[in-house]
Amino acid sequence: MKTVVYAATRNIYDRLIPCINSVRKNGNIDEVIVLAEDDAIAKPITCRVINVSKQTFFGFGNPNAAKRWTWMALMKCALSKVLDLDKVLFLDCDTIVEHDISELWDLDMDGYYYAGVKQPGHSTVDFTYINTGVLMCNLKKLRDGKEDELIKMLNTKEYGFPDQDVINERCQGHILPIAGRFNRCAWTEPDVETYITHYAVTGIPAEIRERYNG
Helix, strand or coil: CCEEEEEECHHHHHHHHHHHHHHHHHCCCCEEEEEECCCHHHCCCCCEEEECCCCCCCCCCCCCCCCCCCHHHHHHHHHHHHCCCCEEEEECCCEEECCCCHHHHHCCCCCCCEEEEECCCCCCCCCCCEEEEEEEEEHHHHCCCHHHHHHHHHHHCCCCCHHHHHHHHHCCCCEEECCHHHCECCCCCCCCCCCEEECCCCCCCHHHHHHHHC
């Protein structure tokens, strides 16, 4: 099962429509799941909605949920707790899928927690730093206790880019770099092709939203 997962607060439900329509149209995937604050997002989007409003992983006083990142953004680090799946692709709510991405499920992730595209400005010879806007997740391996560790760290330590920083900090040696075409944005490793555009700086342009809003 090729499953794509998003997480969204109520104020960005509408922004999800072009994202989901693009992956449905172009991605060659089987299922879309949205972790949401309620059940209202089910229409007009074809997806499975999981209401996580009663989650207990990231509560009041969390040092990372009080910024522009809400607790919902941190749910990226608790997927194995709410999904009964072994491998999923997590996409941020500012990504547009332009081509078939089904090959991502063929990645050999034995021994890896995550796969993603490097950010050259943060990566070194000895340190692989990936952008987590497009994140292949090995939920089966994360159940070895690593996801509990990520949740604990997010509840006790303040990060600049919370979900991204904690994954890169705590999963070193178990992150699989993938080609830049799967996360084309201002910060990631360049590629001659683009399969997923990540509008991390500008937001999805109006003409792209209109193309995929129908």
